[in-house]
Amino acid sequence: MVGETARAANFSLGGYPRPTNRRLDGSEVIYFSRVISCGTDTATSLPCMFSNLGADGFSVSAAGQRENVLDVLMRAGVQVTWLENNSGCKGVCARVPTEVMPVVGPSGLCNDSGCQDEVLVGALQRKLSSIDTDALVVLHLMGSHGPSYFKRYPAPGPFQPTCDTNRIQTCDREALINTYDNTIDYTSKVVADAIRVATDQADRLETAVIYLSDHGESLGERNIYLHGLPKPLAPREQSEVPMIGWVSSRAAAALEVKPTCLRDVSVKPYSHDNLFHTLLGFHGVKTAAYTPSLDIFAIAREGPGCGTRP
Ligand SMILES: [Zn+2]
Helix, strand or coil: CEECCCCHHHCHHHCCCCCCCHHHCCCCCEEEEEEECCCCCHHHHHHHHCCCCHHHHCCHHHHHCCCCHHHHHHHCCCEEEEEECCCCCCCCCCCCCEEECCCCCHHHCEECCEECCHHHHHHHHHHHHCCCCCEEEEEECCCCCCCCHHHCCCCCCCCCCCCCCCCHHHCCHHHHHHHHHHHHHHHHHHHHHHHHHHHHCCCCCCCEEEEEECCCCEECHHHCEECCCCCCCCCHHHCEEEEEEEECHHHHHHHCCCHHHHHHHHHCCEECHHHHHHHHHHHCCCCCCCCHHHCHHHHHHCCCCCCCCC
16 A cells, blocks of 8 residues: 555654554554655655665666566566556556546545545455455555645544645644544555455455555644655655554465564664565565565564574
8 A cells, every 4th residue: 555645743653642543453553663755755756665776776767767566576477456546656557457546436435536545445355356366456545645635534534623725824733733634544544444355355365465655744844834845855754654564364474474573673764665675575576686685574584583494
């Protein structure tokens, strides 16, 4: 699950004092609390997080001239699907079967300004129930896309009062934060729902869910709003992003990694650079492009008492 504009600062899983992640209570998720995004906008971060150039070597043009992790997985026989509910995949899904969420869709989730992210859960359910081989389904969320935060979740949301306009500078700071926190609350529900769908298939498939945001957001700190400042100048709120992992017990056994060992390494520093190698590691793809030291599952197996092989 590729989040959108979710900043780590507002995740209660990471210590934010408001219960923005209560919908994940009981979901047995692992929260990675020190994750840095490649860029501060979608056009940079999205291609970067799926490439193996790394943040230091990344440029959009260089990424466009080489395979990304989805291409590598497909060549290795993994069935890859991209479910799109944002402004497009920035070239990442160019060679991947893609389903764009409908503008007018089921159960009141969509209107003329797009669909709320629960629409992706139904699409995931349909996709997963038909899968009988190695597969990766990417959900590209609308998440907390600004400035119209109030359109991203079913009203009213738990935090009130809200800022129901796209002219966010005109709102009280408190209302703006409430509105943004409502988007995080809703994203938590969508992640929890996706985990439920994955759980439903867990007797048949070795399922896991990774949620990772593309970049953060400024909400008026030092009078800065939205995102996209050049990385050296950007405040930390724009580049500190949440990452959530959930691994079914069958997948954990197949990966030879204990969930407690993943939890142990969840406080280490990570970045978008880890996604490419973690996805290859999950699928067991052998390629010269794979770097075990960047695969979070491999890192977890290195912990004391964590390797199940001598
Ligand atoms: Zn974005």
